[in-house]
Amino acid sequence: MQAVDGVSFSIAPGEVFGLAGESGSGKSTIAHAIMRVLRPPALITGGEVFLKGQDVLKMDDDDIEAFRWRDVSMVFQSAMNSLNPVMKVGDQIADVLVTHLNMSWKLAYERAADLLNVVNIDKDRLDGYPHELSGGMRQRVVIAIALALNAPLLIMDEPTTALDVVVQKDIMKQIARLKQQFGFSTLFITHDLSLMVEFSDRIGIMYGGQIVEMAPAKEIFNNALHPYTRGLLSSFPPLHGEKKRLTGIPGSPPNMAAPPPGCRFHPRCTFCNPIETQTQPKLREVSPGHWLAWHTGMPMPVGKT
Amino acid sequence: MTTTPIGSTNSGTTSTIPVERAGAAPRDEVVLEVRNLTKRFPVGNPLRPRFVHALTNASFTISRREVVALVGESGSGKSTTARLIVRLMPPTSGQILLHGRDVLKEEPRRASLGYRKSVQMIFQDPFGSLNPVHTIGHAVGRPIVVTKKIKEPAGQVHELLEAVGLTPPADVAGRYPYQLSGGQRQRIAIARALGVDPEIILADEPVSMLDVSIRMGILNLMQRLKEERGIGFLYITHDLASARYIADRTIVMYAGWQVEGAESKELMEQPAHPYTRLLLSAVPNPQAGLVTNDEEVRGEIPSLIDPPPRCPFLPRCPYAMDICHKEIASPRTIAPGHWVRCHLYNEDGTQNVSDLSKVPAAAPVQGP
Numbered sequence: 001m002q003a004v005d006g007v008s009f010s011i012a013p014g015e016v017f018g019l020a021g022e023s024g025s026g027k028s029t030i031a032h033a034i035m036r037v038l039r040p041p042a043l044i045t046g047g048e049v050f051l052k053g054q055d056v057l058k059m060d061d062d063d064i065e066a067f068r069w070r071d072v073s074m075v076f077q078s079a080m081n082s083l084n085p086v087m088k089v090g091d092q093i094a095d096v097l098v099t100h101l102n103m104s105w106k107l108a109y110e111r112a113a114d115l116l117n118v119v120n121i122d123k124d125r126l127d128g129y130p131h132e133l134s135g136g137m138r139q140r141v142v143i144a145i146a147l148a149l150n151a152p153l154l155i156m157d158e159p160t161t162a163l164d165v166v167v168q169k170d171i172m173k174q175i176a177r178l179k180q181q182f183g184f185s186t187l188f189i190t191h192d193l194s195l196m197v198e199f200s201d202r203i204g205i206m207y208g209g210q211i212v213e214m215a216p217a218k219e220i221f222n223n224a225l226h227p228y229t230r231g232l233l234s235s236f237p238p239l240h241g242e243k244k245r246l247t248g249i250p251g252s253p254p255n256m257a258a259p260p261p262g263c264r265f266h267p268r269c270t271f272c273n274p275i276e277t278q279t280q281p282k283l284r285e286v287s288p289g290h291w292l293a294w295h296t297g298m299p300m301p302v303g304k305t
Numbered sequence: 306m307t308t309t310p311i312g313s314t315n316s317g318t319t320s321t322i323p324v325e326r327a328g329a330a331p332r333d334e335v336v337l338e339v340r341n342l343t344k345r346f347p348v349g350n351p352l353r354p355r356f357v358h359a360l361t362n363a364s365f366t367i368s369r370r371e372v373v374a375l376v377g378e379s380g381s382g383k384s385t386t387a388r389l390i391v392r393l394m395p396p397t398s399g400q401i402l403l404h405g406r407d408v409l410k411e412e413p414r415r416a417s418l419g420y421r422k423s424v425q426m427i428f429q430d431p432f433g434s435l436n437p438v439h440t441i442g443h444a445v446g447r448p449i450v451v452t453k454k455i456k457e458p459a460g461q462v463h464e465l466l467e468a469v470g471l472t473p474p475a476d477v478a479g480r481y482p483y484q485l486s487g488g489q490r491q492r493i494a495i496a497r498a499l500g501v502d503p504e505i506i507l508a509d510e511p512v513s514m515l516d517v518s519i520r521m522g523i524l525n526l527m528q529r530l531k532e533e534r535g536i537g538f539l540y541i542t543h544d545l546a547s548a549r550y551i552a553d554r555t556i557v558m559y560a561g562w563q564v565e566g567a568e569s570k571e572l573m574e575q576p577a578h579p580y581t582r583l584l585l586s587a588v589p590n591p592q593a594g595l596v597t598n599d600e601e602v603r604g605e606i607p608s609l610i611d612p613p614p615r616c617p618f619l620p621r622c623p624y625a626m627d628i629c630h631k632e633i634a635s636p637r638t639i640a641p642g643h644w645v646r647c648h649l650y651n652e653d654g655t656q657n658v659s660d661l662s663k664v665p666a667a668a669p670v671q672g673p
Contacts, residue, residue, distance in 0.1 A: 020515065022516040022518055023516055063354065164378040164379055164543060165543065165545075165584065165588055166376075166378065166583060166584060166587045167588040169586075169587035169589075170587075190590065191516070191517050192516070192517075193591075194588075194589040194590070194591045195589040197589075197591035198589045198590060198591050198593075199589075207542060217591075221591050221592075232517065232518060234521070235517045235518050235520060235521050235545065236517070237521075237546045237547055237549065238546065238549035238572060239545060239546045239549060239585070239590070240573075240586055241548065243549070243570070246521045246525075246526070247520030247521060247522075247552070248517075248518050248519060248520060248522050248525075248527070249518035249519070250522065252486045252489070252517075252519070253486075253516065280524065
């Protein structure tokens with residue numbers, strides 16, 4: 001089964017790059033591949049991941065150990081459940097600092113208090129256990145741990161999906177502020193397109209393990225070209241304006257063990273030309289910064305026969 | 306409210322929420338009404354019990370051909386409301402009326418088959434609500450066998466599967482739950498509920514676990530069933546936008562209290578309660594972008610264990626006044642069909658303060 005197939009993108013310093021798509025579209029697999037935490041039987045069969053010019057996939061085990069958290073940190077989907085329930089919050093934060101920076105425990109504890117302060121949690125909580133915190137606070141603790149080493153790239157895999165909207169807004173605002181302060185780049189993964197457009201600079205839309213459209217966030221929102229992107233956008237009822245009947249996308253996501261030939265979206269597509277069922281469209285730049293993989297939407301080649 | 310007075314109620318908070326008919330377009334008859342529904346759960350030492358006030362004085366009606374949405378954060382009492390109505394557990398106090406008949410009085414020990422036929426429920430998790438060892442045909446047919454005493458319900462099953470958009474029905478009926486996607490399973494759950502010809506369906510977060518692209522399909526199906534079969538829905542969700550999309554009326558809940566209710570469109574455009582305004586401002590708005598410098602309302606839902614008799618939103622409310630510490634406001638009507646439980650409004654519905662901008666309602670829309 002090919003979970004991710006031929007995906008390429010880059011993230012500039014300080015940029016937020018979003019990956020959106022349904023479950024099973026390969027978003028999280030990409031994040032795990034970058035962190036090299038994919039476990040067998042998963043295999044990375046090809047491709048390269050460069051971080052500041054270094055190929056992550058070629059690193060040996062010692063290097064990767066250091067690379068994780070120093071160069072890339074990650075907030076997982078149900079991160080609030082990834083805290084160790086029998087370990088004090090302070091110990092869990094300080095542990096990262098002691099392991100990676102050989103800090104003394106005393107110093108690490110002081111730094112842990114600073115980090116909690118950054119995410120707006122009282123430092124008294126250092127002595128508390130995770131079950132004493134609410135879901136939103138636990139999620140903020142995980143973000144504090146992810147920020148501990150000032151990694152230049154932060155991967156957030158559905159960081160707020162399990163949280164209520166008010167808490168979600170609060171956390172996203174905090175991350176945005178921290179990003180301004182520390183200048184890290186972010187790979188932001190979610191299926192909530194409204195949140196993604198609000199928070200990201202650039203967005204890649206994934207379907208069936210491939211990026212089908214990639215453009216600046218505003219461009220995706222205002223001028224989406226791919227039928228799947230437009231379908232996704234029409235799956236979110238608006239909070240303002242006229243009430244319109246929305247259709248969502250008929251059908252179900254593809255079976256990735258036997259993906260459909262041609263454009264992987266064609267069985268669910270309402271604008272389908274015969275060519276889509278035969279050859280797979282390649283991602284091409286249709287206007288500056290706007291990439292698209294859809295035969296029908298490609299501009300006619302000019303001046304060529 | 307102090308520790309043990311189960312069943313007793315606070316003065317000033319008992320009054321039934323005004324019936325939201327006045328001024329609104331005439332509707333079909335009221336099918337289900339709940340009055341002052343209250344649920345408390347004992348916690349801790351059984352000799353000196355303390356109580357979680359999961360739901361306090363919930364009152365509302367659902368008519369034929371009407372979708373009523375309950376929105377709020379986790380722990381606000383939305384699901385408790387549905388579970389009480391479907392009688393999975395008994396309420397601490399309050400009434401449930403079906404066509405004006407007090408069902409708790411008439412059937413005190415357990416709900417009759419007749420009641421269960423009238424009021425059906427759909428759960429959030431379509432992966433957990435179907436028995437994996439039975440075929441879809443069996444799952445959908447069983448309620449028909451039990452309630453209508455039909456031995457071979459295959460014909461009805463096929464009709465139901467077609468009604469929820471699963472075709473070809475003969476093929477689907479022979480499959481097992483694991484062969485279906487989440488969206489298809491939720492359609493099966495709806496088909497099962499439809500099998501007994503219910504008047505009311507309680508849908509507890511029916512689309513939250515589904516992929517975004519198939520959510521609209523399920524919501525549109527509910528809409529169609531409402532229009533074609535006249536079923537009334539209670540739609541429980543934390544997603545305000547989907548409540549606006551499907552519900553005729555929306556009620557906002559906070560910490561076990563219903564704090565505001567109105568026609569969905571009016572509620573989203575003219576939110577009155579500070580909590581409703583906070584909730585609306587937290588919905589991501591792609592057009593406006595993330596606003597990072599607006600005033601923050603911090604904090605989370607307060608503990609529900611024996612809460613003090615004050616407004617539950619008080620610790621987070623930027624408008625808190627003295628009276629808010631003393632009592633919870635009774636519901637007051639501020640516009641036709643629009644009521645709010647907040648001291649910022651006088652009993653006659655006029656506003657107490659001139660400036661409500663401390664909690665921004667959702668950012669203004671730009672462009673078309």
